[in-house]
């Protein structure tokens with residue numbers, strides 16, 4: 001509209017205002033070398049897996065479904081999609097993403113029932129990321145910690161972050177509740193869980209969108225399986 005108005009009213013002697021071409025926003029994350037700052041929320045590792053698992057299910061906000069025109073599976077689709085107010089950097093209180101999560105009206109709340117409301121810790125983390133400027137940061141620890149692959153210390157938190165939004169709640173995808181140790185044992189034995197997270201040819205990748213687990217996370221799952229999958 002602004003452009004049209006300028007064309008109609010602009011004085012012929014003035015050069016027409018043309019914005020500088022901008023680089024495509026948000027494509028590649030800014031990668032920070034570890035040690036990662038515990039106070040900083042790193043979008044790629046801390047926020048994106050949660051948003052994918054809780055919002056980008058098929059039929060919801062993955063690219064194929066794009067409910068309400070909203071796609072929540074990458075930094076650019078979240079920040080530069082059709083809805084400009086979804087995330088307002090620095091202002092979680094103004095961001096519709098937070099608003100719909102905290103909504104109390106069952107017709108408006110996200111994720112919609114029968115999904116459970118998001119855990120307050122997840123909401124706080126997303127809000128903190130927005131408060132810190134909604135940056136596209138990534139941090140990988142320089143060294144992969146291969147010593148801890150216990151169920152409670154490493155494997156369960158990893159599944160909670162990357163998988164539980166889809167494989168949990170009232171209607172888990174593939175009938176698989178990923179936070180239940182016994183179900184994971186079955187999924188490893190009969191549903192090729194490892195091959196899905198390794199994203200091997202012939203296996204639908206898990207998680208289905210986004211960058212997937214990094215090599216250090218996959219290695220932890222491999223070690224835990226090789227160790228007999230203890231519930232330790």
Ligand code: HEC
Nearest residue numbers: 052053056057162163166173174187191193204206207208
């Ligand atoms: C965005 C939603 C979503 C996320 C996140 C997700 N999954 Fe899935 N998963 C599905 C759906 C849908 C299916 C059933 C269709 C299929 O197999 O592709 C499925 C199927 C599976 C299956 C069964 C495959 C089969 O052959 O029956 C396993 C095992 C699995 N997922 C493991 C995981 C693990 C482990 C993670 C996390 C690292 C994960 N998934 C993350 C949606 C998801």
